[in-house]
Amino acid sequence: MTVLPYLVAGWIFLIGVYGLVTSRDLIHAVGCLAVTQSSTYVLLLAVGYRNGGTAPVFADAPTNSRVVDPVVQALTLTDIVVGATVTALLLALVVQLRKRHGTVDPDALSELKG
Amino acid sequence: MDTTRLLPLVVALPLLGAAVLVATGRRLPRLVSDIVGCAFAAATAATALLVLFRAGRPGPGTYPVEWVGGWRRVGIVLVGDPLGAGLAALVSLLVVAVLVYSWRYFEEPPRRHTGSFPALILVFQAGMCGFALTGDLFNAFVSFELMGVVAYALTGFRVEDPKPLQGALAFGVVNSLGGYVTLLGVTLLYARTGELGFAQIGRRLDTDGPDGPVLAAFVLVTTGLLVKAAAVPFHFWLPDAHAVAPTPVCMLLSGVMVELGVYGVARVYWTVFSGPGGLSHPDFTRALLVLGVLTALLGAVMCWQQRHLKRLLALSTVAHTGLFLIGVAVLTPEGISGTALYVLGHAGVKAALFACAGVLLDRYATVDEHELFGRARELPAVGVLFAVGGLGLCGLPPFGSGLGKAAAEEAAGHTAGWLPALYVLVSAVTGGAVLRAGLRIFAGVGRRPRDEEEGGPETTGEEEPETRGRLGRIPVPLLAVPAALLAASLALGVIPAVGSAVGRAGALFTDTGGYRRTVLDGHAAAAPAHPPPHWQLTGILLGLLSAALAITLATLAVRRPVHTGTAALLAPVRRLQSGHIGDYVAWLIAGTALLTVLTVPGVH
Numbered sequence: 001m002t003v004l005p006y007l008v009a010g011w012i013f014l015i016g017v018y019g020l021v022t023s024r025d026l027i028h029a030v031g032c033l034a035v036t037q038s039s040t041y042v043l044l045l046a047v048g049y050r051n052g053g054t055a056p057v058f059a060d061a062p063t064n065s066r067v068v069d070p071v072v073q074a075l076t077l078t079d080i081v082v083g084a085t086v087t088a089l090l091l092a093l094v095v096q097l098r099k100r101h102g103t104v105d106p107d108a109l110s111e112l113k114g
Numbered sequence: 115m116d117t118t119r120l121l122p123l124v125v126a127l128p129l130l131g132a133a134v135l136v137a138t139g140r141r142l143p144r145l146v147s148d149i150v151g152c153a154f155a156a157a158t159a160a161t162a163l164l165v166l167f168r169a170g171r172p173g174p175g176t177y178p179v180e181w182v183g184g185w186r187r188v189g190i191v192l193v194g195d196p197l198g199a200g201l202a203a204l205v206s207l208l209v210v211a212v213l214v215y216s217w218r219y220f221e222e223p224p225r226r227h228t229g230s231f232p233a234l235i236l237v238f239q240a241g242m243c244g245f246a247l248t249g250d251l252f253n254a255f256v257s258f259e260l261m262g263v264v265a266y267a268l269t270g271f272r273v274e275d276p277k278p279l280q281g282a283l284a285f286g287v288v289n290s291l292g293g294y295v296t297l298l299g300v301t302l303l304y305a306r307t308g309e310l311g312f313a314q315i316g317r318r319l320d321t322d323g324p325d326g327p328v329l330a331a332f333v334l335v336t337t338g339l340l341v342k343a344a345a346v347p348f349h350f351w352l353p354d355a356h357a358v359a360p361t362p363v364c365m366l367l368s369g370v371m372v373e374l375g376v377y378g379v380a381r382v383y384w385t386v387f388s389g390p391g392g393l394s395h396p397d398f399t400r401a402l403l404v405l406g407v408l409t410a411l412l413g414a415v416m417c418w419q420q421r422h423l424k425r426l427l428a429l430s431t432v433a434h435t436g437l438f439l440i441g442v443a444v445l446t447p448e449g450i451s452g453t454a455l456y457v458l459g460h461a462g463v464k465a466a467l468f469a470c471a472g473v474l475l476d477r478y479a480t481v482d483e484h485e486l487f488g489r490a491r492e493l494p495a496v497g498v499l500f501a502v503g504g505l506g507l508c509g510l511p512p513f514g515s516g517l518g519k520a521a522a523e524e525a526a527g528h529t530a531g532w533l534p535a536l537y538v539l540v541s542a543v544t545g546g547a548v549l550r551a552g553l554r555i556f557a558g559v560g561r562r563p564r565d566e567e568e569g570g571p572e573t574t575g576e577e578e579p580e581t582r583g584r585l586g587r588i589p590v591p592l593l594a595v596p597a598a599l600l601a602a603s604l605a606l607g608v609i610p611a612v613g614s615a616v617g618r619a620g621a622l623f624t625d626t627g628g629y630r631r632t633v634l635d636g637h638a639a640a641a642p643a644h645p646p647p648h649w650q651l652t653g654i655l656l657g658l659l660s661a662a663l664a665i666t667l668a669t670l671a672v673r674r675p676v677h678t679g680t681a682a683l684l685a686p687v688r689r690l691q692s693g694h695i696g697d698y699v700a701w702l703i704a705g706t707a708l709l710t711v712l713t714v715p716g717v718h
Contacts, residue, residue: 013294013298017291017703020695021703026695029287030287033291036294040294047305072301086290089263089286093282096270097276097279097283100274100275106694106696109694
């Protein structure tokens, strides 16, 4: 078991958050949020990885063969579905904002100050 | 029928209702789709109440636990412990109230979109009920995201205006990020224990002492839940979202969704981390107490500063969340049951106040305190409801919120002697701000406030009404719903059975061993009895004191002009609320760092 995937997951998370904080474009910000989320996929899959394991399908493999953890794969799949919903909804909001407000620069959207 | 089998229905019924509305809503007339929505919400409420009745039955400490589909080891588990079932019932009842309220509220839905609003509300209800009933961390995350996604959509429901879109975007980005942080924590716990259920993880963790990864998981999971709970400094999305969301949605966001975040923190701590393998009790108390006190104080100060009525109410929710967090932080059954009762009472009062603000918005097309000065004299009934709501908010006996506040502050007083003073102060300031607005708007007391007296840029409350044109006559549901909510909040404090049921719920909730035995082994001993929340002389006096303080503050504020110096002093605090998503995310990370610093002493 190596620590590298965990570091990669942390790095992806932080780079996504950095992008969110400094973003000057809302579409870019939603993209950064998706990047942040992909760190959760990496972490989940890293947790379930087994050295020398195959895919958890026992149809053509003996039942005692070494497989990777199917639970985290199910979790990742659910996570992807959730992420797709969130990203689609947020992008739709940005498109509508562009229509109504004429800009996607968060600095120009200051009506909710204070 | 076995009540255990009813548990999945509490989540499935609203989802089914939403599906029916999405499939048929376009062809149905408005009235029919609203009735269908209300019927499904009401059926869910009845089911949740049945489960609650079973869970709250006196006797041995077992409550319904359902492994959906019979998959006992890896399946989805729903736990109907009295507190979770009670929250599901509260959610469902409030959803019914909101659907009845919005019956005449959204006068004219866009053509061919008749069923969309009730359908979204029903999905929201399913997400919240699922979160309250789940016994599993991953399903808690999924419910968290489900209610989040629907809440973003509902916040930006009026897609024709630019402001709701901004609020929904900030809400969406910050809350989703919080959700992903939670998922990272869940993954770490899975890596450590190979389990996802609260009870299973808790049992596995307790075989070892606490270490870095477990505490990191605690910080990550709690961060996401605190984002939902809008604790300082994770709260920035809340005023933006509440100021712009349609009023019926605000009733749900402030009434229950935020409180579910607090519930999540309490649930996860007690069932997963409270043993020897998690975070020690003093460490948890310290961490949550710091955040709770910060939240309560900042929320109260920001609330007092507002002239945008919905924003004012939103920030009072932040302040009260701080008080709820303190009630959880003291880690006693009394603190939990007091806070639970406080949440129940607060939900009714806050939803009623938002309902009154909605009436103002639709009649005058603004919720700005200064602009509305004296204009609502013609609505004495709404004025009375608003004033009663303000008094309920500051914990006047015999409101349920008053009894909950009294019980929670007494429990907190055992941990630190100065905490009851904080409860009194915060509820007096938030209640006072509401009463001040009420005096100006409905009675026209004092001098007309002039805009130049306030320092710096302000968020004023000019908005589009949510009904077709401005309201001439107030429809009955817009008055009946807040009246009923206030009456319910009052009843909670008066009926002794409520107090004893909540007391038992708190005792069972804090009985970690009992929870694990009930979920995993199917039997449990009765939880030790604790005195339920009941009226005591100190509580009554402190409740009266905070009400009197609130009235004094409100009267002083309308008699005296706003002091420019004070406003300028607080301007930097207000300036933090920049409306910029990047800033909010930076604060979220800063808050995570703060939580880490507060938790680190737990590593031994």
